[in-house]
Amino acid sequence: MTRITGLVIALFGVGILWEGRHLTRGNLSHPGPGSFPALLATLLIILSLFLMIPKGKKGEEERTFPPWFIFYRQLIPVYVALLAFIGLLEFFGFIILTFLLMFFLFVKISYFKWHTAMLAAFVSTGITYLIFGMILKSSFPKGQLGF
């Protein structure tokens, strides 16, 4: 895993150099806007090489990833729901979408039965709207339905 991390960081460093190729680097007396990011990218690439070098002995204990089924049962559905929330926010509006998201999360994470999840989603959405929308006057997007 450490070597893959090193490779990803090295590629990221190359990406910074590529994306920053249009920025002026200047010289020592007039360092341009591209100089500092280029320095950072170079250091990232050099340091990532140390991560990629295989170690003779066992290195520090690595934090392992969970089995794949955890990803597709727990993490991916939650993330898809969050991305859907962002994508649909302008269309459905804050209240409806937050209620739906919370209903989903209470069922998926809290293992609530559908009626309990619905009640919990209703209460949590209502309280947050009361605090943020009405007391703190945050302007949440109103969807096509007008709320």
Next chain:
Amino acid sequence: MELFHDIYIGFSTALLPSNLIYCFFGVLAGTLVGVLPGIGSPTVLALLLPVTFHIPREGALIMTVGIYYGSQYGGSTTSILVNIPGEATSIVTCLDGHQMARKGRAGSALGISAFGSFIGGTISVIGLMLIGPVVAKFALRFGPPELFALAFLATVLLVLFAKGSKLKSFISALLGCFAGTIGLDYVSGIPRFNLGTASLMKGMELVPVAIGLFGMAEVLINLEQKLAERDIFTAVIRGLLPTRKDWKESILPISRGTIIGFLLGLLPGAGAIMASLSSYIVEKRLSRHPERFGTGAIAGVAGPETANNAATGGAMVPLLSLGLPTNAVTALLLGAMLIHGIHPGPFLMKEHPETFWGVITSMYIGNIFLLILNLPLIGIWVKILKVPYRILLPLIVLFCLLGAYSAGNDPYDVLIMVVFGAIGYLMRKTGLEIVPFIFAMIIGPLMENGFRLALLSSRGSFTIFFNHNISAVLIGLGLTIILISIFQKWRSKKKGYDR
């Protein structure tokens, strides 16, 4: 005489009814966070930052600072009763605190922990009041080379004191520095790495990034684990007020913990975790009965709990006087100040004395609130501990969404939060520390601007960094620390090979 006048200004701000309420809510939220294991103070501070956008400047800062030191109080409750540290700073409290609870002395452990925290927290505020203005006056001499040197030394210390691999921490800091370069360049005004989008032109906002890295990543980490019920101490807790014997055994550890905590709190990266650990080691070394440590020695609770609270006062010195955060929480506090149009540093005391002194004096009041909250309300904290994680997680997700959205009323910030949630998860899994990242994201622009402006004024000569006494000392110190740590690593490797 001037100090008394400043204190008067501070108390007249902190004692306003609205500020008392904000202070109370801050320490209450902090204690709650400290009590709940797994939800760290940076997470909750990141989540609650957007709430503070809607309240007046002084109140907002008093509340956010309250969350910080309040969380140090709450962390001990979980360590003592559940044997799980509510905060990383309370890890060592588990060793003797939980053993005391098992022997029926949970009340004494909680009591001495609350009193020690109160004493450490209050005395460190006195230290902050005495040292802060001196450091701020000294920092008035700082120009670009000194600012660069200070940021350089702070980054070196942060990497040095990082929990895991130094190499990975350094990489993390570099990534954070890069994140800080996104948006308009301060010197030339040219947009950098905005991927052609207008939203990234202003740079990445700290709040959604912090909420993603701390809050959302926390949820993901918890989601993959079995959300087991916690084994909570169920016996009735009695005798919260320490006995004369308890005081006799604790007074010296509390005194030493205060000094250790305050001094280590001043150092970037060291902070409250190292303070509590160092205090425990010192107490064990100085004890006539070191064998009692780990089996329920009250000194093993009193010292570390005092030290981690004293460190909060110490950490506020570089933040308020130099504008330099020393850990994740003070980095977020710096972010909160910038959002409210306050630039902490040497000019803060002159430009906003009511804010500078108001925040400091509110810490006295907050510490009194905490003492009141911690002792009589211990039963409520125990009940809160029983709330299952599976119910808390959806609510944390909701707070993450609300926090990220309210930061700028922009769905784009929510997207940044979600993306950084995934990045935070991957960083934790691969051992890349989040604290150096967030620290460098804030301090990176200061370092870059200091570096570039210094070179501009010296026409490209690096000698500018060594011609100025302060920057020469700071850079020299940073380089010496790097060389010593490389030498130590080389020596330990050599010893390993020789064996």
